[in-house]
Amino acid sequence: MDKSNVKGFLEFVYDFYRSMKAHEITLVYEGEITHQITKAFTSLTESNMAKESESNSVQKKVFHVMVECLQNISKHADSFGSDDFLFAGRGIFMVSKGKNDYHVTTGNVIENDKIEELTEMLDHINSLDKDGLKDLYKNQMKEGRLSEKGGAGLGFIDIARKTSNKLDYHFLPIDEGSSFFLLTSSISRIA
Amino acid sequence: MEVIKIKGTDDTPTVILDKENGIFEISGRSLPEDVTTFYEPILSWLDDYQEEANAKTVFSFKLVYFNTASSKLILDILMKLEDMHENGKEILIKWFFPEDDEDMQEAGEEYADIVDVPFEQVSYNL
Numbered sequence: 001m002d003k004s005n006v007k008g009f010l011e012f013v014y015d016f017y018r019s020m021k022a023h024e025i026t027l028v029y030e031g032e033i034t035h036q037i038t039k040a041f042t043s044l045t046e047s048n049m050a051k052e053s054e055s056n057s058v059q060k061k062v063f064h065v066m067v068e069c070l071q072n073i074s075k076h077a078d079s080f081g082s083d084d085f086l087f088a089g090r091g092i093f094m095v096s097k098g099k100n101d102y103h104v105t106t107g108n109v110i111e112n113d114k115i116e117e118l119t120e121m122l123d124h125i126n127s128l129d130k131d132g133l134k135d136l137y138k139n140q141m142k143e144g145r146l147s148e149k150g151g152a153g154l155g156f157i158d159i160a161r162k163t164s165n166k167l168d169y170h171f172l173p174i175d176e177g178s179s180f181f182l183l184t185s186s187i188s189r190i191a
Numbered sequence: 192m193e194v195i196k197i198k199g200t201d202d203t204p205t206v207i208l209d210k211e212n213g214i215f216e217i218s219g220r221s222l223p224e225d226v227t228t229f230y231e232p233i234l235s236w237l238d239d240y241q242e243e244a245n246a247k248t249v250f251s252f253k254l255v256y257f258n259t260a261s262s263k264l265i266l267d268i269l270m271k272l273e274d275m276h277e278n279g280k281e282i283l284i285k286w287f288f289p290e291d292d293e294d295m296q297e298a299g300e301e302y303a304d305i306v307d308v309p310f311e312q313v314s315y316n317l
Contacts, residue, residue, distance in 0.1 A: 035202075035224035038222075039201065039202060043201070056291060056292075057291075057293075060256070060292070060294065063256070064256075064258075067222055067258050068258065068259060071258065071260070134301065137301070138301055138304065138305055141262060141263055141266050141305070142266070142305060144263065154259035154260075154262060154263070155259050157259075158259045162294070
């Protein structure tokens with residue numbers, strides 16, 4: 001790197017750091033989500049929460065949501081033809097802690113032709129109340145089959161149930177064929 | 192019948208299936224990397240057990256955490272026990288939950304709704 005690049009890079013790192021602080025991000029990762037990564041992140045967050053004497057029920061909810069979000073990426077982040085090593089099972093994963101809530105955010109590339117189905121599913125989940133979600137979960141457990149990758153189609157429903165919040169999702173267009181799928185789950189720290 | 196004894200880890204449960212001593216238990220945490228591979232031997236053991244089940248089977252679940260993929264496999268286990276119950280065997284499911292864990296209690300209630308088999312909820316102190 002020449003001098004101006006070095007300076008640019010250092011500024012980027014500092015901006016990145018400040019921006020993490022500003023958004024109260026406690027964990028951020030981009031890359032392949034493996035089982036080892038899932039275990040490492042959940043146990044790191046668990047021990048942080050225990051240190052900060054977060055209540056048991058909040059700890060459990062954050063743990064649940066993290067596991068399901070991470071497994072969503074590892075099982076569903078799309079692969080694209082010959083480039084598949086670039087996207088398959090990869091994504092961005094973030095945990096932030098505000099005064100009142102924890103936020104777990106995931107982002108991954110998906111094919112545009114899956115957006116409709118995904119939107120329908122997420123909107124349906126968001127339209128249901130507590131009992132509706134419970135029935136949907138039970139039904140899906142009974143009727144649903146495990147996918148090849150071991151997904152049971154239950155993750156989003158479980159997140160909605162555990163957080164008692166709506167699933168906050170967005171699709172940002174990347175190009176004609178793909179989009180970036182962002183999902184933020186919020187867990188209240190106040191009982 | 193052979194005895195299944197699997198020692199739990201931080202992502203897989205402890206499993207004991209022992210026909211001779213009448214111990215049937217799954218406990219701990221369940222988020223295996225590959226749920227199907229983990230639960231397959233348990234389900235096929237139950238298939239064999241079904242052929243020569245004890246007059247009475249008390250099956251205990253004492254889980255502190257399971258992910259959604261595991262929840263489906265737990266239902267598969269319960270459905271095999273339901274089959275045995277339908278075939279005239281005496282079955283009792285004991286679902287243990289930490290007394291302050293409403294979610295685990297509710298999970299038990301949901302399973303009890305789905306399967307038609309005697310089901311007992313037991314709270315305990317961690």
